[in-house]
Amino acid sequence: MLKPYKAGKPIEELAREKNLDRIVKLASNENPLGPSPLAMEAMKAAVPQVHRYIDPSNYKLVNRLAEKYGKRPEQIICGHGTDALHGDILGAFTQTADEVLTSEGTFIGVYVNTRKHTRTLRMVPMNNWRYDLEAIAEAISPDTRVIYLANPNNPTGLYFTRDEFEKFMPRVPKDVLVLLDEAYDTYAAEFDDYPDGLTYDFENLIVTRTLSKIYGLGGMRVGFAVGPEYLIAELHKVRLPFEPNHLAQEAAIAALDDDVFLKLTIDTNRRNLKKMRQRFESLGIEQLPTSANFIMLLLPSEQCAADFFQECLNRGLILRHLSGFGIPNAVRINSGTDEETDFALDIIDIVYPAVIDKYKNSLVKSH
Ligand SMILES: Cc1ncc(COP(=O)(O)O)c(C=O)c1O
Known part of the structure; x- marks a missing residue:
């Protein structure tokens, strides 16, 4: 239910x-x-244009993100928070009864999204409160279509290391999508062995990031996903055409530079x-x-x-x-x-x- x-x-x-x-x-x-104070100013300045529908390609925000992270604009899609993007990812790449594999004790949003899309959620026990990537790799079945990984994980606050991630990825079949949720990456970046998902180019990896946490824009609902062009193109088919909204985009562009x-x-x-x-x-x-x-x-x-x-x-x-x-x-x-x-x-x-x-x-x- x-x-x-x-x-x-x-x-x-x-x-x-x-x-x-x-x-x-x-x-x-x-x-x-x-x-972010810069985001607040940008939102105020953007209010007089809210009677207009926005550019559905999110040109300005996508290009700013592409520049900041050294990606092509075609590798990026923005959404109404990462939660919405996770729903779109399940909608685009899985069918009823396909399996979404993840860890126990992870972000509640993935449970809600999986149930909403009537996919099967399979959870692998944690190892001493940490994601057990070895055990997740072992647990991949012919029904597994998406593997959800939150790094750092919410609610435990722990992260898996670059070494663990790099050993894990080659064990995932190419037709299984890895969804790497990096909602707290900027906090974790101070740890030398934290893997920055945006530095990888696996053909079956999508990384999501949010403006809701460190940038202080939870109420605006803006997040983005980065991955190979052929996967991002699929997401454009299922995402709502005018998200994130105008103020959220202007806020995000300003906050990214703050x-x-x-x-x-x-x-x-x-x-x-x-x-x-x-x-x-x-x-x-x-x-x-x-x-x-x-x-x-x-x-x-x-x-x-x-x-x-x-x-x-x-x-x-x-x-x-x-x-x-x-x-x-x-x-x-x-x-x-x-x-x-x-x-x-x-x-x-x-x-x-x-x-x-x-x-x-x-x-x-x-x-
Ligand atoms: C791991 C994780 N992913 C995603 C989200 C949701 O972020 P957003 O506000 O972009 O939907 C949260 C928020 O708590 C989170 O902790």
Whole structure:
């Protein structure tokens, strides 16, 4: 049965429900600094043209992306967020009952898109919370048409290395498409062995990137896919003709050049992740290392995680309980501004020990 995508709770809804004056949302891996200032100016300047249908080829944005990443414009397609592009990719390259292969514990959007298109989703267990590319290669069957890989992965925050990826790709038959989702690549780029998907030219590889995260444009819905021309040409047949919209495209073009904002975002993330990691460690919370702008926290049980999430919510802190991602004993938190992060950590300081204490007896009994 189809289930609607469940996003983090909207701020206004929580404020109304709980009568809270301060709410901090660290649930959707957004940029806490807001949109790129250059993107905001570009959107304002573009408003007077919104009565016009846009150029369906997205000429300006596609060419800017081609220039930035050293690709031909024919290798690029833009869409209404990468989620929409993932849906188009499944629509274009798979048929009912074809198999989409991926890892357990990965981005919830791929579950939703696969169900929506009535494809079969097969998931391979993770290895110590990491994508197990060896096991995924082993699991390829004659029905496999698409392999979805998120690098870094959401919600675990971990990445597979260049070496792992380069050993994996030759094991994938050429008629199986690898969809490499790099929503957090700019955060991960500081790790020397992180593979930049756009530097590869495999004939069965499509890489997607989004402007929703580090560029601060989640609400505008703009993302892009890069791959060989013959695959991108197929996507043009299924994509809606006027996406992304005019303001989203103008915002994206400006944001791609906003190096000052990117640097500020990366520094803010680094500083606040460090503070979060230290506090979680001192509280004894089990946490995974991260290469993105969020941390996955492991709690002793599903009930503990649900309670931890709820108690934080009751105090105005919105986190993401990962039951929908298939990891019911985990909660994800992204870094905020300095102030938001302090607010969150002050709440967690109170809530975490209280929740652990509440479940202490039942946890001891169950061991
Ligand atoms: C791994 C991953 N891919 C894709 C998306 C969706 O991005 P977009 O806003 O471009 O649809 C997200 C957002 O959470 C994500 O974490």
